[in-house]
Amino acid sequence: MAYDKSDARAALAPAAAAKPSTGLIAESQLATFYDTAADVDDTNGKSWFVRGQNFVLVQSEAQPGGTFARKDQADEYVVLLLEAGAAIIADGVIKVLQGNTIAFVPPGDSSVTLPEGGRFFRMFTSQSPDxxxxxxxxxxxxxxxxxIPEFQAWPTPKDGWKLRHYSLDVAKEPGRFGRIFRCTTFMVNILDPWDGPRDTTKMSPHHHDEFEQGSLVLEGMYSHHLRWPWTTDMADWRDDVEVKVGAPSAFVIPPPVVHTSRATGAGRNAMVDIFCPPRQDFSAKSGWVLNADDYPMPDISE
Structure with a gap:
């Protein structure tokens, strides 16, 4: 991994060196919501879907009063509200949330209604075949x-299932990487936005040995750069790739591909990183996960 000294991730413990494993690597997955037809278009609004191995990301543009319900949902899911507010019902309890909020919705029956309509995102595990x-x-x-290992959720909160929500209005803090929240199924990092293009002398090429990364572009323009490892089997080798995207779009990066993303837009550029299940290394950094007290970590010694 290569991080500029100004990058908070430079403080992460280096991973043990290992020979890259051979075998078929998943292809990257790209969804450009801004120039493709919606996958669902009904009276509630339009929705676009894309999956990784472990998760499904849904962007929806709700009509005023549009309702998006889940019945017998198997596990916890994420609702990311940006400009628009929503009323979320879970376990018979209703909470009215403003925009600029992330919510974690418990298993079972639930619904998300946008009284004034607007764009929002949901994240589910691939345990929801529908x-x-x-x-x-x-x-x-x-x-x-x-x-990528078989998906396994993290421990249930000690005080049980309930709708939890958090404001994204969190001040930037030296030494902390973005604004990270986690639940039993996801870790979501709302990255600090870039004003103008990213400095090409301060890139961050790195890889993950056994988990995929979803990169959700909210504003601006980005270039995602990928490099496949050279294993002992030439069948694993690929040419380098640069994927140029606008907003909104989603890109799923498979392990162990080396990757880095560069903001290229002249104005504000904003992106969210998605991990399913949560990351151990980020969770181990004191103060990085802003709601860490609400969700216990697994005991990795077992």
């Missing part, structure tokens, strides 16, 4: 991808 089936790339992982 949502996977709505993804244009639903079959992208039909061939097993052994670099």
């Amino acid at each position: 949502l996977v089936a709505q993804c244009p790339n639903a079959d992208a992982y039909d061939v097993p991808r052994t670099h």
Whole structure:
């Protein structure tokens, strides 16, 4: 991993050196919501779907009063509200939330209603086959991808299931990387926005050995750069890739591909990183996960 000294991730403990494992690496997955037709278009609004191996990301543009319900939801899911507010019902309890909020919705029956309409995002695990089936790339992982372990949720909160929500209005703090929140199924990092293009002398090429990363572009323009590792099997080798995208868009980066993203827009550029399940290394950094007290970490000694 290569981080500029100004990057908070430079303080992460270096991973143990290991020979890259051979075998088929998952393909990256790209969804450009801004220039493709919606996958669902009904009286509640328009929705676009894309999946990774472990998760499904849904962007919705709700009509005023549009309601998006889940019945018998298997596990916890994420609602990311930006400009628009919403009323969320879970376990028979209703909470009215303003924009600039992230919410974690418990398993079971729930609904999200946007009284004034607007754009919002939801994140589900791929344990919801009905949502996977709505993804244009639903079959992208039909061939097993052994670099990513089987999904396993993190421990249930000690005080039980309930709707939890947090404001994204969090001041930037030296030494902390973005604004990170986690639940039992996801870790979401709302990265600090870039004003103008990113400095090309301060890039951050790195890789993950066994988890994928979703990069959700909210504003501006980005270039995602990918480099496949040279294993002992030349069948694993690929040419370097640069993927140029606008907003909103989503890009799923498979392990162990080396990657870095560069903001390229002249104005404000904003992106969110998505991990399913949460990351151990970020969780181990004191003060990085802003709601760490609400969600226990797994005991990795077991």
